[in-house]
Amino acid sequence: MEFFQNLAADFVNQFEMTFITEQRYMLFLNGLKTTLLITLAAAMLGIVLGFCIAYVRTTHDRTGKLGFLNLLCKLYLTVIRGTPTMIQLLIMYFIIFGSVKIDKVPVAILAFGINSGAYVAEIFRSGIMSISPGQMEAARSLGLNYTQATWKVILPQAVKNVLPALGNEMIVLLKETSISGYIALQDLTKAGDIVRSRTYSPFFPYISVALIYLVIVMLMERLLNIMEGRLAQSDR
């Protein structure tokens, strides 16, 4: 009996040390805010960038135009996918923005957004290429020009196809932001690290951080399910 009482007391004590002492819950809350902000902004940047690249690449593949832009896009994909995200983040912070005093959040958004853009580009490209050439030919023979046919016929179908893969990439992006701590940015993971460095007890900080990530990912999955269901209404 005493054993369990001790265990409960220890549990309460640890909980208090992790969250209540010195208002440490604020560290977690602010960290969560930073993580969400970076993820959202980087996701938007990544999607815009990825979409533009996919558009250039597929246009080149299908029509043979935009040769130079296509080359640039390929270079971007090779460099960004060929180097670790963490190195890109460190290069962005210590080299590209090396001599200016700059808020770290935009640096992280830029680094993660540019990184994610490369992956999103290939996701979009696979979606666009998955639509059979017959669709384009049919649209063109109905009098739509290439741009119209792409926007009105190809893309709506492509977006539906890539949604699961895109959701995947967003989840990866959310979790990848956990390396922001390397540039002393206080995201959710760093908050756990800081609290652990004060309490010397890893259990509560890490388990809580893990649970918060899990809950966010579950919410994202739920959102994706709703979107997929909505888009599937036209399937029959």
Added chain:
Amino acid sequence: MKMISRRSVLIAAGLSVAALALSACSSSSTAASSSAASSTAADSAAASEAGSTQSIVALEDLKGKTVGVQLGTTGDIYMSDEIGGSLDIAAVEQYNKAADAVQALLSNKIDAVCIDDQVAKKFIEANPDTLTILDTAYAVEDYAICVSKDRTDLTSSLNEAIAELKADGTLDAILDKYINKTEGAAGYVTPEGTEYPNGTLVMATNAAFEPYEYIENGEVIGIDAEFGKAICDKLGYELQIEDMEFDSIIPAVQSGKADFGMAGMTVTEERLQNIDFTDSYCTGVQSIIVLK
């Protein structure tokens, strides 16, 4: 065939553009980072932009400034308490490595770095034209070895070894080698025929803290590494060094992943609640690095 050759030309072109971009990038970066090593016209211009006269000359000047520290160090603990404290600093940025904090200072992202004096001196040696240490020491502290609270027997045998090595001059010899830089100081060398009947002791450290522990030629060396070796030789254990993040050392020792932690670690009240310390073997001073 034609397709392939055309593609390989494309790839080659792409790669050369990449190489160009990279070299442009790296040359600008070396320009930025070598501003420390050489004082060219451009550097002094950059320095005057940031205020050519040293803007922080005393501890009081830290008011409203941002100070970089290494996560979990006493510098971190002290400085975090100074937010709205007597120094009234604005913010603390916790980097994983002291070198990252100094790099951030060099690139104007923070105003000062709080770190142990011997380590600070190494950074000044590397950047003599841009960095300087404030004359006033911030805090004086004792370094000791941390051991799990469950292993009081190990703590007491470590204490005995420390006392003996202090008395026979081994510790002084190591300090002469690394801190006083005495000519021909050999430090500690394992005597021939040393046997390890008691097995292995794992030492947790953070080898990015010259001169206490750092990596040279792939090996962890420094005061702590050499003194740790001397202690283990004395006790008949073989020493195995595990390099990890500084803030991971105490949890590693607590959970038995390492037998003891030795990393220029200061005895503090908060740490003592979680872990035991041996007798102190060194004193350190927390000092503040600022831009010249």
